[in-house]
Amino acid sequence: MLVAAAVCPCPPLLVPEVAAGAAPELDALRAACDEALAALVAAEPQLVVAVGAGPEAEVWTEGGAGSFHRYGVPLIAKLPGGRVEGPELAPSLTVGAWLLERAGVTLPTHACAVPADAPADRMLGLGQGLAGLADRVALLVLGDGSACRSLKAPGYLDERAEGFDTSLAAALGSADLPALAAVDPALAAELKAEGRAPWQVLAGAAEGAGLTARLGYQDAPYGVGYFVASWS
Template identity: 75%
Template sequence: MIDMLVAAAVCPCPPLLVPEVASGAAPELDALREACGEAVAELLAAGPELLVLVGGGPQAEVWTEGGVGSFHRFGVNRAVRLPSGGVDGPELTPALTVGAWLLERAGTELPTHACAVPADAPAERMLGLGAGLAALADRVGLLVLGDGSACRTLKAPGYLDERAAGYDAEAARALGAADTEALAALDPQLASELLVAGRAPWQVLAGAARGRGLGGRLRYDEAPYGVGYFVASWS
């Protein structure tokens, strides 16, 4: 058996995905929650022996012996842990905390590592990181957390930028087609200007999946709060 990526799930990571955080607005994201659940289920069904969460963070950081995240900053007394972690470990970034919640919701106890990548990380470094993650075990599964542009509408966190819809459309197409070269080519500078949180994590996925022959399926592509949210399955 060769070390390889066998499947991946791509999900956005707004804290509002967690019903307790969304509170009265929770039903607005039911379709997104369902799509994320289906993507994670397909990831687990592929039979990985190691899961790796990849999401944004202020600095490059890895968790291999467990990690804990909480939603306390949103006024919710709720904590989540990486599956199978022997200890709590360092605090997870907000993106990885949402990922840990998705895995908890799926009920998995598979060994799980996590990796945070900064928004300004160079593309080539992310591609190399992905290749390294794919070699961690014979059968690796990735759960990749990241949002599209936060500049899709006038009420979006970053206000309206006319370039945002086109950027997100290309990202969604690439994620749905498992197009590693298109993801590798996403422009970090433009992503920064458009407040795209998912660019670096998606390029980690591209590096992990290069040459693996995986197929993709886009499960969700909407911008409910002026932020692009995509869900995709690669297997």
């Protein structure tokens, strides 16, 4: 059963070594992620599952690791109990592993990558399955909102992006499962919101769990929507 969730964005710039001189710009975001992870640990889960977008569906059940070498930083992040050997974590999950390490999480941890174009019903079903892996399960849900919030955003400016992100923030901050389940995959893809599939995994996992939520961060630095929420 799902007992807690931490919703965090997963830009590589969250890692200070990657951001370098721009690192202070995301200090508030890092602090919000730290708070969400602390709340997740406080719920005393038996198992943590990190869920993030990836190029294909993939699961890591015996640890895993990812690197930031592609950004010119000789840094490796491992899931609790993870090994450096084996298939590398998807980029979103590598940031998740870094967040877990930063929070000092030592709980048994699995990781699950889901394709950005995965159908909503499959994500809801996956979430239900993940929630049943242990009596007390917590999810670390990794995903960014629209990447079309400004002229300099990765996806350029799309007038629909701000409203899309505002609705998402409201749903994530109130544990509105029907609203999350109803997010349109096609619209999310057009707005380059890679968190859509992971958030729908959360909606499936939280079905019947009676969790409440609190939004800890909402902003769009660099023209990309970032949200942090704690569910417990």
